Amino acid sequence: MSIDNEHKEGAEVLFMGNEAIARGALEAGVRVAAGYPGTPSSEIIETLSRSAKEGSLYVEWSTNEKVAMEVAAAASFAGLRSMCVMKQNGVNVASDFLLHLTGSGTRGGMILVTCDDPGALSSVNEGESRHFARLMEIPLLEPADFQEAKEMTRWAFTLSEEIRNIVMVRSVTRMSHASGNVVLGPLPPAGGTAEFLCDGPISDPEQGPIISAPVAEKHRLQQDKVRKAVSLFEKSLFNTYTGPKKPELLVITSSACRLYTREAVSMLAAEDRVGILKLGTTWPIPPALVKRYLTATEKILIVEEVLPFLEDQVKILAAEQVRETGIKTFFGKNDGTLPTTGELNPDLVAEAIGRILGIEPKTIPAAYGEKLRMLAGLIPRREQTFCPGCPHRASYWAIREALQRDGRGGFVCGDIGCYAMACLFPAAGFYTCKTLHAMGSGIGLASGFGKLGSFGLEQPVIAVCGDSTFYHAAIPALINAIHQDANVIFIALDNSGTAMTGFQSHPGIDINAMGNASPMVDIAALCKAMGAPVVVEDPFALKETRETLNSLMEGGGGLKVLILKQSCALSPEKKGKKRYLMQVDELLCKGDACGCNRLCTRIFRCPGLLWDRNKGKAQIDEVICAGCGVCAGICPAEAIRCEEAPVS
Amino acid sequence: MKSPLLTKDPYNIIITGVGGQGNVMASRVLANMLVRRGCKVTIGETFGMSQRGGSVMSHLRVSATTVWSPQIPKRGADLIVAIEPVEALRVLADYGNPAVKVLVNMRPIYPVGVITGESDYPEPEKIRRAVTALSAAACFLDATEEAINLGNPILGNIIMIGAVEGLGVLPVNREVFETVIREGMPASRIEANLRAFDIGAAAVAGNC
Ligand code: SF4
Numbered sequence A: 001m002s003i004d005n006e007h008k009e010g011a012e013v014l015f016m017g018n019e020a021i022a023r024g025a026l027e028a029g030v031r032v033a034a035g036y037p038g039t040p041s042s043e044i045i046e047t048l049s050r051s052a053k054e055g056s057l058y059v060e061w062s063t064n065e066k067v068a069m070e071v072a073a074a075a076s077f078a079g080l081r082s083m084c085v086m087k088q089n090g091v092n093v094a095s096d097f098l099l100h101l102t103g104s105g106t107r108g109g110m111i112l113v114t115c116d117d118p119g120a121l122s123s124v125n126e127g128e129s130r131h132f133a134r135l136m137e138i139p140l141l142e143p144a145d146f147q148e149a150k151e152m153t154r155w156a157f158t159l160s161e162e163i164r165n166i167v168m169v170r171s172v173t174r175m176s177h178a179s180g181n182v183v184l185g186p187l188p189p190a191g192g193t194a195e196f197l198c199d200g201p202i203s204d205p206e207q208g209p210i211i212s213a214p215v216a217e218k219h220r221l222q223q224d225k226v227r228k229a230v231s232l233f234e235k236s237l238f239n240t241y242t243g244p245k246k247p248e249l250l251v252i253t254s255s256a257c258r259l260y261t262r263e264a265v266s267m268l269a270a271e272d273r274v275g276i277l278k279l280g281t282t283w284p285i286p287p288a289l290v291k292r293y294l295t296a297t298e299k300i301l302i303v304e305e306v307l308p309f310l311e312d313q314v315k316i317l318a319a320e321q322v323r324e325t326g327i328k329t330f331f332g333k334n335d336g337t338l339p340t341t342g343e344l345n346p347d348l349v350a351e352a353i354g355r356i357l358g359i360e361p362k363t364i365p366a367a368y369g370e371k372l373r374m375l376a377g378l379i380p381r382r383e384q385t386f387c388p389g390c391p392h393r394a395s396y397w398a399i400r401e402a403l404q405r406d407g408r409g410g411f412v413c414g415d416i417g418c419y420a421m422a423c424l425f426p427a428a429g430f431y432t433c434k435t436l437h438a439m440g441s442g443i444g445l446a447s448g449f450g451k452l453g454s455f456g457l458e459q460p461v462i463a464v465c466g467d468s469t470f471y472h473a474a475i476p477a478l479i480n481a482i483h484q485d486a487n488v489i490f491i492a493l494d495n496s497g498t499a500m501t502g503f504q505s506h507p508g509i510d511i512n513a514m515g516n517a518s519p520m521v522d523i524a525a526l527c528k529a530m531g532a533p534v535v536v537e538d539p540f541a542l543k544e545t546r547e548t549l550n551s552l553m554e555g556g557g558g559l560k561v562l563i564l565k566q567s568c569a570l571s572p573e574k575k576g577k578k579r580y581l582m583q584v585d586e587l588l589c590k591g592d593a594c595g596c597n598r599l600c601t602r603i604f605r606c607p608g609l610l611w612d613r614n615k616g617k618a619q620i621d622e623v624i625c626a627g628c629g630v631c632a633g634i635c636p637a638e639a640i641r642c643e644e645a646p647v648s
Numbered sequence B: 001m002k003s004p005l006l007t008k009d010p011y012n013i014i015i016t017g018v019g020g021q022g023n024v025m026a027s028r029v030l031a032n033m034l035v036r037r038g039c040k041v042t043i044g045e046t047f048g049m050s051q052r053g054g055s056v057m058s059h060l061r062v063s064a065t066t067v068w069s070p071q072i073p074k075r076g077a078d079l080i081v082a083i084e085p086v087e088a089l090r091v092l093a094d095y096g097n098p099a100v101k102v103l104v105n106m107r108p109i110y111p112v113g114v115i116t117g118e119s120d121y122p123e124p125e126k127i128r129r130a131v132t133a134l135s136a137a138a139c140f141l142d143a144t145e146e147a148i149n150l151g152n153p154i155l156g157n158i159i160m161i162g163a164v165e166g167l168g169v170l171p172v173n174r175e176v177f178e179t180v181i182r183e184g185m186p187a188s189r190i191e192a193n194l195r196a197f198d199i200g201a202a203a204v205a206g207n208c
C-alpha cells in the first residue's frame, strides 16, 4: 500500500510503526532515503520506495548501512532533507562514517532511523543503538506510540536543520512491527533543488567544504549543537507526565516500555500511586525537566530496554543535584529489579512495580490453574526451518554429503540470512554450520581458519554467504582470503534476492528499489576478476553439486568459489507455483524397513513430507509441498515420484 | 465518529497460526475493519524468523479510547483465533483464562519434530477436549478444507475472520469486511474472499 496518495490529511488510518515513520518523513518533505534491509527496519524504505518519484523522492537500497548513510549525507550536503534507515547492528557498520559526519555537521535536515531488536526476536544480537547517540554526541529521539512515531520523525528533520547535525530516531521491534491508529498530516509540495556549495572558507558551515577537521574547533561546535538541542528538549511536547502530583513511585521510561508501564499500572490499579514520566528526548535527557519530577518523590524506577541508558543519565543528574532534590532510592537494571537482557513486557513491569509498592498481582482461579495441567506434554515444539522448496535445504544436503564422504571433519562458517537457520536450529542445516557472527564474518573467519594448516588444522573449511550479504560485507574478507592464499571453499548461496527480509533489491538484481532497471554486478564475474576459480551449480541437482564440492575439497589449496544458484521458494516468480507434482509410491516406500533410517522425513526434514504412522510410510502434504522435486533425489528406493506439473 | 460499543475495553484478541498461513494478513484485515468502526486498535506482531515454519502470534487490543501495549498481559486474552490447532493450545497455556472464547481451524500443520518422529502431535479429540475445558466458549472449524473447496487453502484465514464476525462479540460486519478487502485486493479475488467470509460466519453463528 502506498501511504501518500490514498491517504489524505486528517484521515485516521491503521499504520505499522514503520509506516508511521515513513509517513512522518514524507510529511517533512524528505527527498533522499537510503537503507539496508534488516528486520525490524525494512518496511520504512519499502514503504517510501512506493512513494518515490523522479525529482521529488529518491529511494535506494544501498549495499550496506555505511554506504546508505553516505548517500543520505550527500543529499544533506546539497541542501536536501534526507534519511538513512537500518537495524541496530547496521549502526555499527555505519559508525565510522557517523563519527566523522557528526564532526563535520550537515546542511539539509538529516536523520538516522535505527530499529533495535530487544530480545533478538529476529536478530542474532540484541545490541543497542542508543549508546551511539552518547558516543557520537548527537540528539536521540524515541517514539512511544504510532502517532508519535510520525510526529517525531517529522520534527527530527526540523531539529537537524536547527542544529546543523544529524539526529537519531530509535524505534524497537515492538514499535516498528506493531500497528495503531495514526491521524495524517499534510504533505508538502514536491520539488527541491540540489546544489553543493563548497567554495567558501573551511570555517563557513553554509558554503565551505564539509569536513570534520580542524577537530578542536569542530568538536567544540558539535557540543554547542548538543546544548542547543537540550534547551529545545526542555520544552518538548514529546516528554509527558501522567499521574499524581506527588507519586509514591516515579517511573521514568521511554519507547514501547511506556506502553508496558501504563498497562502494568492499570493491571495493578495503581494509577493514584504511580507517576509516569515518559521521555521522548532520551539523549541528552533534559536536566531541568527531569529534576522537577525527581523533586516530587523519593522512589524512582527506570523502565527501559535493554541496558541501563536512561538509568545512568538519571542517576548522574540526581547525584549532581542531590542538594536540591534530596536522596533517592533507585530501582531499575543495576539493582536487579528489571533484567538487563531480553525485552520487557507488561507482566515483567507489573511484577517490578508490584514488588516495590507491595501490591500482589491478580491470579487466576485455582480451578483453572488445575485444568491448565492437562496441556502438559500436549504441545509439540515448533522449530523453525527452511521453507518447503527452499534451495538452502538442498545446498546444505549436498554439503553434508560431501563432508561425510570427505571424512576429515570439515565444517561450515555461517553468515547472516535465512541460511543462518542452519546455525540456529542445527537440524535445519544437517549440523554442518558451526559459526555465526556479523554480516560477512563467515568468510572472514574462514580466511583465518584457512591459514591454520601450519598448526595442524586439517579440516576442510567452507564459508557460506548469501547474495545480499556478499555485496554488503563479504568482499573485503574474500579478497583477503584470496590474497593470503587461505584454504577455503567459499559457497555463495545465490537465491536472487534478499529473501530473509522480503526480497529487497540488491546489486545482483537488474531492478532497483524504485522499480527501475539498473546495472547488475555479477558475483561470478567479480570473483573471477579477483582471481578465484569459480564453479556454478544448481543446488537442486544434488548429485552434481555434491560431486563438485568433493572435487574442490580434493583439489589443491587456495580459495575456490562455488556459486549455488537457485531462486528462493518465496520469490515472486516461484511463489504458489509448483514445478513438479509429487507423490510417494506406497509400494516402493519401504518405510521403517528401508534401512535408510527414514532419510526423507527424519534427516532431510522438508515440511512438505509427512510420515504416516499408521501405514509406516512417507507421504506428501500437498498443501505444504512447493513442488521443487528435490526429495525425489533423496529416497534411495526411488519411491518419491515427480512429474512435471501442467503449466497453468 | 461515534464511540464503538465494546463488551470490554480493551478487548484482547490473539490470532495465532504457523508462518505462511496468512496470520498477519488476517490480523490486519480484522484491525482495519475495527478502525473503520471507530475503534483504536493496537496490533503487536513480530515477523522475521517466525515466517519460516514457526509459530506466529498477533495481539490485537481493541479500545474505544486509546492505544495499549502491543503485548497482551499473560492470562489476558478475550478471544483466541487459531488458524492451526496446537497453536490454540500454545496460546491458551499462556493467555487462557476462564472467560476466553476460542475459534480453532482444525487442520494441523505438523512441526518438523513431529514429521521426524521426535515429538507427537495430539489427537484432534484431545485438542477439542482441552480447548473446551480451558475456555468459556469454543468453536471448531474445518477452515482449510472449506478453503481448498473454494480453490485456495490460504482463504482459511478469511474463513476465520468470518467466524469472528459470526461470534457477534465485536462491532464488525460483512459490509465493513468488503470495504476493507476492496482496498487492498485486486477485484478478481473479492468474490472468493466474500464467500470464505460467509462460510466462516455461518459456521459459528448460533454454534458458539
Ligand atoms: S524465504 Fe527463501 S531462502 Fe528463506 S527459508 Fe524460505 S525458501 Fe529459503
Ligand code: SF4
Pocket (backbone or CB within 6 Å): A388, A389, A390, A582, A606, A607, A608, A609, A620, A624, A625, A626, A627, A628, A629, A630, A631, A632
Ligand atoms: S518436492 Fe519434496 S522437497 Fe520439494 S517441497 Fe515438495 S516435499 Fe519438499
